[in-house]
Amino acid sequence: MSAAALVQLMRTPESAAALRADQWNGILSAARAERLLGTLAALLEYVAVPDAVRAILADARRDAEREQRIALWEANRAVEALAPLGLEPILLKGAAYAAAGLNAARGRMIGDLDILVPRDRLEEAEGALLAAGWEWVKPDPYDDAYYRRWMHELPPLIHRERDRMIDVHHTILPLTARPRPDAAALIAQSVEIGGGLRVLSPADRIIHAVAHMLADGDLSGGLRNLWDIKCLFAEIEDKSELERRAARHGLTAHLARARRLADHVYGQGETRVTLADRVFLRRLLSRDAWGRDSRKWLGLAFYIRSHLLRMPPLMLIRHLWTKWRKGHRPV
Amino acid sequence: MRHSLTLAIGPATFRIGSAWEQPIAQLRALYAAYPQDAAAIADYAVRLEPAGPLRRWWRPSVRIAGDHMLPDAAPMALRHGLLAAEMGMNLQMALGWRRHLLIHASSVEKGGRALVMTGESGSGKSTLAALLGERGWRFMGDEFALLDLADGRVHPFPRLVSLKNAAIGVMRAEVNDATRFGPMMRETPKGDIVHLIPPQDSIARMREPARPALLLFPRYGFARDVRPVGQGEAFMRLTQASTNYVALGEAGFDALHRFVTGVPALAVDYESGAAALDIIDALWGEVA
Structure with missing residues (x-):
């Protein structure tokens, strides 16, 4: 499986010298599909690779630099738009890693801008962003109502001139999910990094990455999320604080699993993994040499799991029925 | 993928995979004078996949996929498979080329x-x-x-x-x-x-x-x-x-x-x- 070859190379960049052309082809396609090519390029910056690979990695490095520049500019624009309210948004995920200069940001592709604001100020924030040029992209009233009632974020907004998406969060998991992270604690512990920018505390950054990967979603893009987590682990100083925060947010088991998976995929692989962990690993490492998901059924199972995580069964049935009637099909 | 071909055009190298033989055979013949080095490292992979579970055989229909993709690209009939391959390569260049x-x-x-x-x-x-x-x-x-x-x-x-x-x-x-x-x-x-x-x-x-x-x-x-x-x-x-x-x-x-x-x-x-x-x-x- 090429995903396995990819993570093997990420673990030991110096093994690049031994790779054959067909292995490179599989690794490059798997890395693109997992949005890890820029990260791979950063890891291999000072490693000897074939000329054809060097050119591809140089392109990826340039793309990642551009994405980070744009992401930080978007963050700057959001701060500017919210400043009159006296509101300092907290950056999440990619933009936060880039703004704080963390290792997870090296070569990382950054898509949307994710920010966190207190729930009781959500309406004001929304109004300010709309006034500053962001617009709705979910025209469907059901979707809009669903977001507002049940999700951890506003329906996505896109800026009309810059064409960039912003997700405004008020917590880090949907309100329907079983764990209930303490959003007020996340905000209270956030740290200022200059330029009017704030990010979550080191421990809460990990908690958010773990919640995002294991308590929400179907694990697509999981390898990238796990790489973030691996990098964040390496940079945290107070490990006991991390346990305390996980307990406070109801994510202790998720944190433990993330630790095992990260060790197994990107680390020494010394931790014992459970049977369930093995299923997660199979899902994470499912890209073949053409960048395809070679385990479609497992993907479908995780898709169903993502919905069960997100809402209780009866609500789920009603939701799926509504979406089906509107023509939505999974996969 | 079942059938594949590596092909260099100008400065770019493509790896094209297909669920069907026909588009690959056509490409192989029409691009006979171009470098076709199966052991080359490709800049991009292009995939010609069945557009649905049965579409390999029944009313065969091609979805153009690859390293770079358009999310809502319309599938094409297999008899237009050669065109699909060309469009797939163009798409990689249009979305991915930086040199x-x-x-x-x-x-x-x-x-x-x-x-x-x-x-x-x-x-x-x-x-x-x-x-x-x-x-x-x-x-x-x-x-x-x-x-x-x-x-x-x-x-x-x-x-x-x-x-x-x-x-x-x-x-x-x-x-x-x-x-x-x-x-x-x-x-x-x-x-x-x-x-x-x-x-x-x-x-x-x-x-x-x-x-x-x-x-x-x-x-x-x-x-x-x-x-x-x-x-x-x-x-x-x-x-x-x-x-x-x-x-x-x-x-x-x-x-x-x-x-x-x-x-x-x-x-x-x-x-x-x-x-x-x-x-x-x-x-x-x-x-x-």
């Missing part, structure tokens, strides 16, 4: 200097380049001109010429060699399409760039007219004709700026291929 400023333009070369023609679909830029390629010019490409970011030269991307509708008859009358034409694909999303293998010399010299000498904005179906195009207008029109101008940032701006300030630009309206060739001859005489 040159990529301009949606055709180009031909004579005496080490390049003529670049850009315009919307139907402007005739592709047919004109193919015609010139049979009449003493070196055909460099009918779809993408690759502008060097460091020295401003134009690099060829001489993929198969994609002839549409009336252009098919024009080129059949021009080229007396049936083996250079691919199969007729009728009723594709772009009309009837036949591929034409570029002249041998064009393929043999596909890694040889040329200094741009003239930029034309041809427009087919209008009364003969030639107008100068200002540098500002040429710049703006080329930003729209480029798929990676924004992605390249400052390097893209510099390359385009150098191009429009160094190369004269003209808008050319014409009513027939013969008229266009006349005009080009005259204009080339002035700049060369």
Whole structure:
């Protein structure tokens, strides 16, 4: 499986010298599909690779630099738009890693801008962003109502001139999910990094990455999320604080699993993994040499799991029925 | 994937995989003169996949996928599989290429200097380049001109010429060699399409760039007219004709700026291929 070859190379960049052309082809396609090519390029910056690979990695490095520049500019624009309210948004995920200069940001592709604001100020924030040029992209009233009632974020907004998406969060998991992270604690512990920018505390950054990967979603893009987590682990100083925060947010088991998976995929692989962990690993490492998901059924199972995580069964049935009637099909 | 082929066109190498044999066999034959090194490291993978669980066999239908994809691309009939493969490769270039400023333009070369023609679909830029390629010019490409970011030269991307509708008859009358034409694909999303293998010399010299000498904005179906195009207008029109101008940032701006300030630009309206060739001859005489 090429995903396995990819993570093997990420673990030991110096093994690049031994790779054959067909292995490179599989690794490059798997890395693109997992949005890890820029990260791979950063890891291999000072490693000897074939000329054809060097050119591809140089392109990826340039793309990642551009994405980070744009992401930080978007963050700057959001701060500017919210400043009159006296509101300092907290950056999440990619933009936060880039703004704080963390290792997870090296070569990382950054898509949307994710920010966190207190729930009781959500309406004001929304109004300010709309006034500053962001617009709705979910025209469907059901979707809009669903977001507002049940999700951890506003329906996505896109800026009309810059064409960039912003997700405004008020917590880090949907309100329907079983764990209930303490959003007020996340905000209270956030740290200022200059330029009017704030990010979550080191421990809460990990908690958010773990919640995002294991308590929400179907694990697509999981390898990238796990790489973030691996990098964040390496940079945290107070490990006991991390346990305390996980307990406070109801994510202790998720944190433990993330630790095992990260060790197994990107680390020494010394931790014992459970049977369930093995299923997660199979899902994470499912890209073949053409960048395809070679385990479609497992993907479908995780898709169903993502919905069960997100809402209780009866609500789920009603939701799926509504979406089906509107023509939505999974996969 | 079950069937596959590695193929180099100009500076780019593609790995094309398919669930069916037919598109790969067609590519292998039509691109026989191009490097096909199965042991090469490819810049991009292109996949021709069944558009649904049964679509490999039942009313076979191709989804174009690969390293770079469009989320909502419409599937195509398998009999248009060759076109799907071409579109897949174009898509990789349009979305992924960063080593040159990529301009949606055709180009031909004579005496080490390049003529670049850009315009919307139907402007005739592709047919004109193919015609010139049979009449003493070196055909460099009918779809993408690759502008060097460091020295401003134009690099060829001489993929198969994609002839549409009336252009098919024009080129059949021009080229007396049936083996250079691919199969007729009728009723594709772009009309009837036949591929034409570029002249041998064009393929043999596909890694040889040329200094741009003239930029034309041809427009087919209008009364003969030639107008100068200002540098500002040429710049703006080329930003729209480029798929990676924004992605390249400052390097893209510099390359385009150098191009429009160094190369004269003209808008050319014409009513027939013969008229266009006349005009080009005259204009080339002035700049060369």
